[in-house]
Amino acid sequence: MKRNSRLSAVLHALLHMAERGAPMTSDELAVCLQTNPVVVRRTMAGLRDVGLVTSGRGHGGGWALARPLEAVTMRDIYSALGEPMLFQMGNATESPGCLVEQAVNHALDDAFRDAEAMLIARLGEVTLAMLAQDFKRRFAEHRALYQNKG
Amino acid sequence: MKRNSRLSAVLHALLHMAERGAPMTSDELAVCLQTNPVVVRRTMAGLRDVGLVTSGRGHGGGWALARPLEAVTMRDIYSALGEPMLFQMGNATESPGCLVEQAVNHALDDAFRDAEAMLIARLGEVTLAMLAQDFKRRFAEHRALYQNKG
DNA sequence: TTTCATGTAATAATAATAGTTACGAATTCA
């Protein structure tokens, strides 16, 4: 896994889990996401805590979706991962004794809060089912191209 | 200077530069922003390159605003610092061979692009003059409180 | 009871950012 793009990676994982019927192990997901099994567990643990996925141990164990694709939005995932991903931009000092800084921080906070609100709203409009459908469309398109060429 | 809050720090600096009539040296700004003079130079150099501030060497030199406060918005500063501050969230892989990932990234990019567009629009509505005025308001308020208490 | 898989703590490695040191170049003033 790279950079701070955990959201992208997790969505990726969830769609692969959906394609598969049975649970996927941390090792399988780690290969899929090009990261380490322990990192997968740590990340998925957060999703399990809010009821988005389930985990099971022993034979036949692993990670599985806890809800149908239609009932999960990108916002759910974003929130489960701990929203401050972006937008944290904590203002310079936590103890704003300087009145200039108070004025600056107030204006910045306003703008960033609004932008994040819009982001969250947009993420809430897209379900995993929609993503899966978009994937299918791309797949069909890709296959058509492939058949044309050979 | 702390964290990734360069935007906040720079706005802070510019307002202090405005209060003062004469240019401020990197050393003075460094004290004001609790950072290092070299860091100040590096940061301010970006603003100078887009014509927001001027720099002068030797006696009486230092940094000064190149435009009136009314003619600079928070967006100008945000852009000059290199927008990808937040929002960079580069999707997991740069070579998206996986169609699942393509679908995910497309959806995420849409949402983040819209949110950043809103952020930039909001930042563009606030001039440094407005921030200065808000500061004055806070100062008056503060002084009133102080006089009441003794 | 052996094998498989998660749970988690502790540690190491990486990457991004910020801070330092050092010195060169340009400007002012005596």
Added chain:
DNA sequence: TGAATTCGTAACTATTATTATTACATGAAA
């Protein structure tokens, strides 16, 4: 001219945050 400033930058170090790894315990299934 020469000394005092002050920015301009490169090179290096330090710090911080994130990610990856190791190791082992816990629980479940065959």
